Amino acid sequence: MKKMVMVTIFILFVFYCFGSTPKPKRVGSDTCTMCHDTIESQIDKTPHSPKKGVQCEDCHGPGSVHADDPSPKNIFSFKEKSPKSIFEKCKKCHKGMHKSWSSHFLSGESCLNCHDMWHSEEENIKDKSIPTEGLLKVESTQLCLKCHTTQQNEFNKPFHHEFKGVGNSCIQCHNPHKSRKELRPRKMSKKCASCHPDMSGPFIYVHLGTQYEGCIECHKPHGSTNPNLLTRSPTRFLCLSCHVDTPSFHDLSNPKYENCTSCHSAIHGSNVSSKFFE
Numbered sequence: 001m002k003k004m005v006m007v008t009i010f011i012l013f014v015f016y017c018f019g020s021t022p023k024p025k026r027v028g029s030d031t032c033t034m035c036h037d038t039i040e041s042q043i044d045k046t047p048h049s050p051k052k053g054v055q056c057e058d059c060h061g062p063g064s065v066h067a068d069d070p071s072p073k074n075i076f077s078f079k080e081k082s083p084k085s086i087f088e089k090c091k092k093c094h095k096g097m098h099k100s101w102s103s104h105f106l107s108g109e110s111c112l113n114c115h116d117m118w119h120s121e122e123e124n125i126k127d128k129s130i131p132t133e134g135l136l137k138v139e140s141t142q143l144c145l146k147c148h149t150t151q152q153n154e155f156n157k158p159f160h161h162e163f164k165g166v167g168n169s170c171i172q173c174h175n176p177h178k179s180r181k182e183l184r185p186r187k188m189s190k191k192c193a194s195c196h197p198d199m200s201g202p203f204i205y206v207h208l209g210t211q212y213e214g215c216i217e218c219h220k221p222h223g224s225t226n227p228n229l230l231t232r233s234p235t236r237f238l239c240l241s242c243h244v245d246t247p248s249f250h251d252l253s254n255p256k257y258e259n260c261t262s263c264h265s266a267i268h269g270s271n272v273s274s275k276f277f278e
């Protein structure tokens, strides 16, 4: 009997504590920055500034309870949150992002593995080369290479894509918010075409149509030990990997026929020669 009373009192107590907890309301960013004054000057340098219409509580949730009784426990902090719950906060405004479109998200990387909200002064001073632009944690090529070490090795090869003056290299070809679909040859060949229109046509006589993999049938996109980023070297090995029976007058023991592109020089396609001579 005594036990029953105790349990009832306990339940009522719990109910009192939680049932009476007021639902948090919004108090406005000015209240937050009264206490968190170091954040304001930093966040003002980013697009997420209250001055630009993005409020603290848009990301951290209503904060009246926290403002009355400050504790890390009664405010949404991003610490140790799942990628999904982090994404829920961001996607309110960044509707263009969708988790199922992103390979990174599907492999458990959160927005905050790459982005930093620039709240802390230390971070800004620590490394002046950190770009505020894009709110990235580190310069973006370095960011990619932190996780993609295999690609680092490829870019270290003697022949590699180098975009002097074009800016970051990886995002020239990859959108980190998108999925594997982007790697489909047709899509990738379009990317290549945007910088190499001479090699992409359209041509009347196309060498490799879209039934093949396009540019990466013959080129390594990141880097290669072969000149011109070719997949094989010397070049005739590449040609002969597909053209197993060249016309019989091609005497392959004769040095004259060694360099295929000395005659078939318009190797990407031509508007005049179906055999790609010019």
Ligand code: HEC
Binding pocket: 027, 028, 029, 031, 032, 033, 034, 035, 036, 056, 057, 060, 062, 063, 064, 066, 067, 068, 070, 071, 072, 073, 075, 076, 077, 078, 079
């Ligand atoms: C009265 C002062 C005060 C006000 C007003 C205040 N905070 Fe806090 N806040 C604190 C203190 C104190 C902490 C705890 C710091 C600690 O433990 O290191 C804190 C911690 C936090 C944390 C970190 C939680 C964590 O896990 O470390 C966040 C996020 C936060 N506040 C956001 C806000 C937001 C958003 C507002 C406005 C709605 C706000 N605060 C208003 C004093 C305040």
Ligand code: HEC
Binding pocket: 029, 032, 033, 036, 039, 040, 043, 048, 050, 054, 055, 056, 057, 058, 059, 060, 077, 078, 079, 112, 115, 116, 117, 118, 119, 120
């Ligand atoms: C765009 C979303 C966003 C906005 C707007 C925002 N924050 Fe944050 N805040 C975050 C994220 C994400 C973190 C987790 C740490 C990080 O990645 O920088 C964080 C961390 C914090 C922390 C913990 C700080 C720490 O270094 O541990 C505090 C305190 C905080 N925010 C307060 C504020 C205040 C005050 C404002 C308004 C001036 C604000 N935040 C605006 C997203 C936001």
Ligand code: HEC
Binding pocket: 047, 048, 054, 055, 058, 059, 086, 089, 090, 091, 092, 093, 094, 111, 112, 115, 132, 133, 134, 135
């Ligand atoms: C209340 C709306 C809002 C929320 C929530 C929000 N953002 Fe933003 N964010 C903006 C606006 C507005 C801009 C500036 C315009 C733009 O680029 O779309 C922006 C810009 C950005 C940029 C580009 C910065 C630049 O310099 O180009 C990044 C990265 C970003 N937000 C990441 C995040 C992440 C990560 C979250 C979740 C933690 C988040 N945002 C939550 C409104 C928001």
Ligand code: HEC
Binding pocket: 087, 090, 091, 094, 097, 104, 105, 109, 110, 111, 112, 113, 114, 115, 133, 134, 136, 140, 171, 176, 177
């Ligand atoms: C793998 C790293 C990575 C992840 C994960 C990531 N981003 Fe980005 N994000 C980038 C890079 C790199 C840029 C490009 C910055 C530039 O253009 O210089 C960028 C740009 C942005 C921009 C501004 C340009 C644009 O495309 O609109 C927004 C907004 C943004 N990210 C939001 C997010 C949100 C929200 C998430 C979580 C769903 C997220 N990002 C996850 C790396 C990442």
Ligand code: HEC
Binding pocket: 141, 144, 145, 148, 151, 152, 155, 161, 169, 170, 171, 172, 173, 174, 183, 188, 216, 221, 222
């Ligand atoms: C010139 C365009 C281009 C550039 C620049 C580029 N990539 Fe790629 N990347 C590609 C293509 C094309 C593929 C598909 C290759 C294939 O399927 O053989 C690819 C594939 C990948 C893959 C998937 C590999 C796999 O085996 O599944 C990763 C990861 C990757 N790239 C990361 C990077 C990183 C990191 C950088 C910057 C250091 C970078 N890429 C720069 C075009 C590029």
Ligand code: HEC
Binding pocket: 103, 104, 107, 109, 113, 114, 140, 143, 144, 145, 146, 147, 148, 170, 171, 174, 175, 176, 178, 179, 180, 181, 183
């Ligand atoms: C925090 C670690 C991390 C960072 C930073 C990162 N990636 Fe990834 N990336 C991954 C993981 C994990 C996968 C999925 C597994 C895999 O294919 O390697 C992936 C996959 C990829 C793929 C293959 C696409 C697919 O659909 O499978 C490409 C391309 C890629 N990343 C490009 C980038 C680029 C560009 C950047 C820089 C803007 C970047 N990554 C930054 C971890 C990262």
Ligand code: HEC
Binding pocket: 159, 160, 161, 162, 163, 164, 166, 172, 173, 188, 189, 191, 192, 193, 194, 195, 196, 215, 216, 219, 220, 221, 227, 228, 229, 230
């Ligand atoms: C953002 C522009 C850009 C994109 C996209 C791009 N390239 Fe390039 N590419 C360049 C520039 C600039 C050079 C010349 C500088 C250099 O050697 O890196 C180059 C050089 C090359 C070379 C000659 C390399 C050598 O050793 O001389 C080949 C082959 C090549 N690209 C193929 C490709 C393929 C295949 C793709 C698509 C997967 C592609 N490129 C996408 C800008 C681009």
Ligand code: HEC
Binding pocket: 189, 192, 193, 196, 199, 200, 207, 208, 214, 215, 216, 217, 218, 219, 228, 230, 235, 261, 267, 268
């Ligand atoms: C059938 C194989 C093949 C395909 C497919 C192919 N290339 Fe090439 N590419 C070559 C060969 C071989 C060379 C070297 C030419 C030479 O030996 O003179 C070359 C050279 C290049 C160069 C350097 C040329 C220069 O003059 O600097 C670029 C850039 C290039 N290719 C881009 C592309 C792009 C973009 C695509 C896709 C639209 C593509 N290639 C598709 C075989 C190919």
Ligand code: HEC
Binding pocket: 206, 207, 208, 209, 212, 217, 218, 235, 236, 238, 239, 240, 241, 242, 243, 260, 261, 264, 267, 274, 275, 276
């Ligand atoms: C990935 C396989 C592949 C590679 C590598 C390749 N080719 Fe081809 N090539 C083809 C195919 C398939 C055709 C037929 C195109 C068609 O019928 O539309 C063709 C057509 C040709 C033709 C015209 C033949 C005709 O019947 O009109 C010549 C010439 C040629 N290739 C030379 C070369 C040379 C030289 C190389 C090396 C630089 C090379 N090819 C590399 C697949 C390849």
Ligand code: HEC
Binding pocket: 236, 239, 240, 243, 246, 247, 250, 256, 257, 258, 259, 260, 261, 262, 263, 264, 275
């Ligand atoms: C000295 C110049 C020369 C060199 C070098 C050369 N070719 Fe040819 N190639 C020709 C001529 C000429 C034709 C016939 C054109 C015609 O029939 O109108 C031809 C035709 C072809 C054809 C088309 C066959 C068909 O069915 O019509 C292919 C494929 C081909 N060559 C591949 C190669 C390969 C692979 C190499 C390198 C191992 C190579 N060629 C080197 C001159 C050359």
